[in-house]
Amino acid sequence: xxNEKVKEPFMHITKRADISRGKSWLIRIASILVALVFCAVxxxxxxxxxxxxxxxxxxxxxxxxxRRIWSLLQNVAMLLCVSLAVTPAFRMKFWNxxxxxxxxxxxxxxxACMILLGNKLPTPVLMIVIFVSSIIAGAIWALIPAIFKAIxxxxxxxxxxxxxxxxxQIVSYFAYVWSVPKGSGAIGVINPNTQAGWFPSVLNQKYxxxxxxxxxxxxxxxxxxxxxxxxxxxxxxGESENTAKYIGINVKKVIIRTMLVSGALCGIAGVLLVSxxxxxxxxxxxxxRGFTAxxxxxxxxxxxxxxxxxxxxxxxxxxxxxxxxxxxxxxxxFSDIITGIIIFFIIGSEFFINYKLNFNKKGxxx
Amino acid sequence: MANPAIELKGxxxxxxxxxxxxxxxxxxxxxxxxxxxxxxxxxxxxxxxMISGIYYPDEGHIFIDGKEVNISSPKDALDLKIGMxxxxxxxxxxxxxxxxxxxxxxxxxxxxxxxxKKIQETCDRYGFEIDVNKKIxxxxxxxxxxxxxxxxxxxxADILILDEPTAVLTPQETQKLFNVLRKMREDGKSIIIITHxxxxxxxxxxxxxxxxxxxxxxxxxxxxxxxxxxxxMMVGEKISLDIERSEPKDTTDRLIVKGVxxxxxxxxxxxxxxxxxxxxGEILGIAGISGSGQRELxxxxxxxxxxxxxxxxxxxxxxxxxxxxxxxxxxxxxNLGVRLSFVPEDRLxxxxxxNMDIIDNMMLRSYRKGKSVFVExxxxxxxxxxxxxxxxxxxxxxxxxxxxxxxxxxxxVLVGREIAASPTxxxxxxxxxxxxINSSYMIYNLLNEQKENGVAVxxxxxxxxxxxxxxxxxxxxxxxxxxxxxxGREAKKEELGLLMTKGNAKGxxxxx
Numbered sequence: 118x119x120n121e122k123v124k125e126p127f128m129h130i131t132k133r134a135d136i137s138r139g140k141s142w143l144i145r146i147a148s149i150l151v152a153l154v155f156c157a158v159x160x161x162x163x164x165x166x167x168x169x170x171x172x173x174x175x176x177x178x179x180x181x182x183x184r185r186i187w188s189l190l191q192n193v194a195m196l197l198c199v200s201l202a203v204t205p206a207f208r209m210k211f212w213n214x215x216x217x218x219x220x221x222x223x224x225x226x227x228x229a230c231m232i233l234l235g236n237k238l239p240t241p242v243l244m245i246v247i248f249v250s251s252i253i254a255g256a257i258w259a260l261i262p263a264i265f266k267a268i269x270x271x272x273x274x275x276x277x278x279x280x281x282x283x284x285x286q287i288v289s290y291f292a293y294v295w296s297v298p299k300g301s302g303a304i305g306v307i308n309p310n311t312q313a314g315w316f317p318s319v320l321n322q323k324y325x326x327x328x329x330x331x332x333x334x335x336x337x338x339x340x341x342x343x344x345x346x347x348x349x350x351x352x353x354x355g356e357s358e359n360t361a362k363y364i365g366i367n368v369k370k371v372i373i374r375t376m377l378v379s380g381a382l383c384g385i386a387g388v389l390l391v392s393x394x395x396x397x398x399x400x401x402x403x404x405x406r407g408f409t410a411x412x413x414x415x416x417x418x419x420x421x422x423x424x425x426x427x428x429x430x431x432x433x434x435x436x437x438x439x440x441x442x443x444x445x446x447x448x449x450x451f452s453d454i455i456t457g458i459i460i461f462f463i464i465g466s467e468f469f470i471n472y473k474l475n476f477n478k479k480g481x482x483x
Numbered sequence: 484m485a486n487p488a489i490e491l492k493g494x495x496x497x498x499x500x501x502x503x504x505x506x507x508x509x510x511x512x513x514x515x516x517x518x519x520x521x522x523x524x525x526x527x528x529x530x531x532x533m534i535s536g537i538y539y540p541d542e543g544h545i546f547i548d549g550k551e552v553n554i555s556s557p558k559d560a561l562d563l564k565i566g567m568x569x570x571x572x573x574x575x576x577x578x579x580x581x582x583x584x585x586x587x588x589x590x591x592x593x594x595x596x597x598x599x600k601k602i603q604e605t606c607d608r609y610g611f612e613i614d615v616n617k618k619i620x621x622x623x624x625x626x627x628x629x630x631x632x633x634x635x636x637x638x639x640a641d642i643l644i645l646d647e648p649t650a651v652l653t654p655q656e657t658q659k660l661f662n663v664l665r666k667m668r669e670d671g672k673s674i675i676i677i678t679h680x681x682x683x684x685x686x687x688x689x690x691x692x693x694x695x696x697x698x699x700x701x702x703x704x705x706x707x708x709x710x711x712x713x714x715x716m717m718v719g720e721k722i723s724l725d726i727e728r729s730e731p732k733d734t735t736d737r738l739i740v741k742g743v744x745x746x747x748x749x750x751x752x753x754x755x756x757x758x759x760x761x762x763x764g765e766i767l768g769i770a771g772i773s774g775s776g777q778r779e780l781x782x783x784x785x786x787x788x789x790x791x792x793x794x795x796x797x798x799x800x801x802x803x804x805x806x807x808x809x810x811x812x813x814x815x816x817x818n819l820g821v822r823l824s825f826v827p828e829d830r831l832x833x834x835x836x837x838n839m840d841i842i843d844n845m846m847l848r849s850y851r852k853g854k855s856v857f858v859e860x861x862x863x864x865x866x867x868x869x870x871x872x873x874x875x876x877x878x879x880x881x882x883x884x885x886x887x888x889x890x891x892x893x894x895x896v897l898v899g900r901e902i903a904a905s906p907t908x909x910x911x912x913x914x915x916x917x918x919x920i921n922s923s924y925m926i927y928n929l930l931n932e933q934k935e936n937g938v939a940v941x942x943x944x945x946x947x948x949x950x951x952x953x954x955x956x957x958x959x960x961x962x963x964x965x966x967x968x969x970x971g972r973e974a975k976k977e978e979l980g981l982l983m984t985k986g987n988a989k990g991x992x993x994x995x
Contacts, residue, residue: 131541345858346858349846349858356838356839357831357836359829360833360835363787363813365813475541
């Protein structure tokens with residue numbers, strides 16, 4: 118500090134007053150481009166492959182063939198469904214990271230219906246029973262932490278996380294009980310011959326029904342959050358619990374009700390995964406979607422319509438990444454690195470949307 | 484004397500579109516006490532935070548002992564021997580005084596006993612009375628403040644900044660603090676004290692620098708200053724508070740509070756046997772040092788606090804029935820037909836939702852209307868537009884989130900909404916805090932209008948001149964007790980000031 122000339126810091130950070138919509142999207146798109154360039158450097162350094170051909174492979178891997186497009190859409194629908202489920206709770210600032218478990222328990226209920234009632238009930242009745250029981254199961258799994266939060270103010274993040282592990286163990290247990298052949302520990306395809314409890318193919322597309330259901334749910338959740346009195350209460354509780362109490366909202370009731378909605382949507386995701394996609398259940402059926410959904414929901418700022426885009430982006434990256442790791446015979450982890458970098462840049466771009474860097478000009482004249 | 488310890492030149496700092504400091508110059512000499520005077524929101528604390536390394540100025544230069552310096556962290560400030568005592572203490576509750584003081588210091592080896600001894604020496608030198616082994620959570624507010632000051636001195640501070648140090652102190656404690664400050668001045672330290680209390684400025688400081696709306700207005704020697712000069716510098720043109728006050732008409736008892744007791748979450752009694760009556764067609768003022776139970780009292784009436792004793796009775800003018808609001812939730816109170824409006828102290832944290840636009844904030848009171856599961860935004864939109872026009876709210880449009888509005892406009896939105904509910908009781912806590920003169924007058928006029936419409940208005944204020952000019956009766960609270968109810972037309976400031984500190988002398992908060 119004793120020298121004559123003081124060194125100014127190279128830059129400092131200030132909050133932006135306002136930013137136009139166009140400019141903020143420009144920053145987001147720029148961040149993806151920067152991420153791609155950055156990834157290209159990594160690709161060249163680590164693998165020596167031509168980054169352009171890697172990107173082309175990635176693109177082809179995601180949407181290269183009709184079958185791949187359908188598979189992409191199906192995966193988007195599944196991820197979107199779980200993301201829709203976590204969103205009401207997140208809007209309320211209730212950090213439900215237990216969607217994984219809630220989906221599994223919903224899927225377990227579906228599996229139970231298919232195995233126990235599958236060939237005994239007529240198809241329409243069976244489908245109704247599957248939906249109702251899975252919705253209830255998912256809702257109960259979400260209700261437990263909600264009640265503890267509302268009454269004893271327990272930490273919902275830890276609570277819902279722990280509920281995931283319980284759900285996985287329960288599923289593992291039933292996977293053993295219902296395993297085919299006995300003792301193998303895997304349920305295998307349920308009702309392979311009668312296809313009882315399976316979603317029917319629509320227009321010859323076996324995943325189309327899933328996609329349609331999720332599309333409808335997206336619109337419903339959007340309307341629920343934006344235009345219903347419940348949605349308004351969720352927003353108020355999430356923004357300020359004090360304000361909610363001040364205007365007479367029963368905060369406990371809203372927490373419990375909203376988590377029931379979240380859990381019920383997870384239950385539906387369970388049906389779509391078991392009845393509509395896998396026709397079996399393992400403890401990995403949810404495949405981490407309960408956690409990925411958190412990123413999808415955050416990136417979309419909890420807006421269900423934007424979530425269509427963010428879930429598409431993430432599934433696209435995942436699919437493309439898998440393709441490059443197999444085609445270039447790279448380690449599986451390599452594709453995860455690429456996906457991780459891109460998501461990191463996208464999330465990081467929010468910082469530049471909210472804040473501005475000021476470079477000190479004085480530093481330039483010596 | 485003639486060496487400036489600190490010189491600020493052209494300091495500017497903005498937060499988003501709010502300019503907290505604009506081109507501020509300031510000089511502090513060795514061995515003097517400089518008071519920084521300004522209204523709420525005039526940028527005093529922001530300016531000091533830039534000297535102590537919390538914020539970094541957008542523009543401008545800081546000189547210490549004539550050399551330009553660059554303070555980009557509290558560590559830099561410490562290296563330059565600058566110490567700041569913040570309004571909200573930065574102490575670790577479960578540590579004792581010594582541990583807090585040596586925290587973050589690198590003194591070679593860690594020897595708590597030797598440190599305690601050295602700290603004791605520092606205390607003796609300036610006349611601080613603290614027990615260096617006492618845990619922070621066992622200390623009174625004044626003791627905690629002492630620890631903060633000793634901490635700054637122990638770390639070698641020559642320049643001490645105190646942010647509103649007397650806001651939390653009793654008059655006796657304030658005197659003690661001032662004695663210590665004088666001793667430090669004799670020792671050659673530079674002391675900057677932030678305040679908005681004029682009598683304290685006149686009592687303790689050598690010079691006064693005044694800020695107004697983030698701008699530097701000027702500095703004068705305290706010896707040449709008096710209250711009216713300082714007020715003029717602080718608020719701009721010389722203002723004579725001239726608030727219209729009509730005679731109350733057709734007063735009836737609207738809200739009767741009887742013997743209310745309330746304990747907070749920590750089990751400390753914050754309201755003790757509070758009784759008063761609010762009448763329709765008059766403004767009842769509530770005066771007191773901040774934190775004397777005003778907030779808890781209003782929240783109890785609104786159903787947000789669970790009182791342990793006493794009752795709150797409401798005379799319904801429509802049915803002539805009396806309802807007891809004790810143990811009722813805000814919803815139940817509303818369902819009884821009680822038209823109670825409440826402008827809370829915490830505008831964006833309680834009265835409004837900062838991230839929602841004006842329309843959605845209007846809906847807070849009315850969204851439940853009707854049986855539909857969907858909300859109806861047409862009426863709230865009309866109301867928002869009406870309030871924007873009637874109260875001259877400065878906003879791009881009704882769809883702007885209220886947190887983007889300035890303090891005065893936020894308050895207009897909140898008061899506008901509460902009045903639109905056509906209340907019979909209107910409670911307002913510090914409704915003009917941080918507002919400029921024009922907005923303040925608009926709020927006074929709105930309150931007066933409500934009074935003339937037969938509303939029982941309860942006004943919690945901090946400026947005694949305003950309370951005396953505006954209110955028909957003034958209730959004074961101190962330490963959670965009512966220490967007097969005086970007629971607004973005959974009240975004297977001195978009388979109110981005495982009542983405001985009466986309870987403290989009797990049995991302070993910490994001795995019980």
